[in-house]
Amino acid sequence: MTAEQLFAQLWQDYTQRLCPSAAKVQALLKEGEALINDHIALRTFNLSPVGIETLVKPFLKLGYQQAGEYDFEAKKLSAIHLQHSDESLPKVFISELRVEQCSAVLQAIVAKLVSQVDSSQLVVGDFLFGGRMWTLSSEDYQTLAKESEYAAWLAAHGYGANHFTVSVNQLNRFVEVTEVNDYLRTESFNINESGGEVKGSPEVLLEQSSTMADKVPVMFSDGEQSIPGGFYEFAKRYQMADGNYYQGFVAASADKIFESTHQ
Template identity: 55%
Template sequence: MSLNVEALFKNIWQQYLSVTPSADKIHQLLSSGDDLINDHVAFRTFNIAKVNLESLAEHLIELGYKECGQYHFELKKLDAKHFEHSNPELPKVFISELMVEKLSTEAQIIINRIVADIDSNLISSNEFLYSGRTWELSSQEYKTLLKESEYAAWLATWGYQANHFTVSVNHLAQYTALEQVNQRLKDSGFSLNTSGGEIKGNVEVMLEQSSTMADSIEVEFTDTQLKVPSCFYEFAKRHPKPCGNLYTGFVAASADKIFESTNQQ
């Protein structure tokens, strides 16, 4: 069973690297061997039954994951859940979904067309989690979605793949504080997401997070090419709960700002 899970995340990681060239550089920069552990992986989707959060989660539940937390983001029109595996070495998974009905009719038409174009057989396969975009999209459709929801525009452009991976700072051999990681990244020329501060969260909420800004990648639309944000890398430092075990959940106020790592710079 664990081999299946590990193979799945290996494929998700390779697909993520293909559109996030900075990730491999950061991986090399921070790692000193086997100390780079993924805290969590995040996915985005629409709340349309065919591809909703529960639909994506089924792939994980079949591989031993369990739902462990729910979150709501009013302004961004999102709901989310996180899932954990009984093997703590495997990454947690954070899946969010956009409440499509809260967008304009024009945006809903584009999104419903996109979802209708997805092969149902692909959705039922584990390959769906790293299949990318399997539909056509015009630059005008991208811009229409971007006016209302950066999240919708990103998902329409990149499709089904990891939105980000997250380094567990707790496991790094050369760093003990998130501030140290951030400084190393900045010294090496990487741009950090400063929305809500470079570090979101604190010891009191038992989770500190930071992230790079997404890479900018040339994308082929049906009518032209545009450089748009792809994916980013996140960094998480977890703190112990009163019982002594590390906190394994997420903080909605912090996650809200992390979503902005794919905003246009």
């Protein structure tokens, strides 16, 4: 599988299962050529065999390299981002929940889920868009959500792109992230206001915003429910002193972007 094929599969899963409204956003913002995808984000637990080290392998085989590490103390998350020498390929932001820092109840539920994973399913990269690899009750989902929206989201949806990201730098009609937000509001999209509608600033070389997650149907072991799925992000990058555009992420901003999936 090439990098292009992997991202095409991730996009297909994202728009069909996690964020159907993304196709409409694409149509609204596209200006003739394909939109540049700044980055995608993936979530996991820091337990074997599904930790970050497993999720990075398919990308490393495709020529990606780790380029940054991030800590989200309040949310008990660790994260890295990967970049490719081919700048046309999106960056990949992968986070994991530090399960051992959570309550005994959460640890027990997550351990029960991960115990259902057959590690042989993780050898090929298609698990990255394969969805849930375990059964989950709505009761366990709600128990997780009370403590960690992140854990609940991952438990319910499994593996797939939590979000794709439009590069605002590419757009001609809109220069500022706020202009994108305002336009999407006129099209009835809800924008994530946590920490302000724009996270970051020119001073930290990155500005980000996002829609609130679509509500999508998920089948639990005891029936179907509609819960937050994926969302669409918008990022504007600024030039550094050397003239190159900043390629990293700002933890304080990403912390608030995570809340796009809150119930």
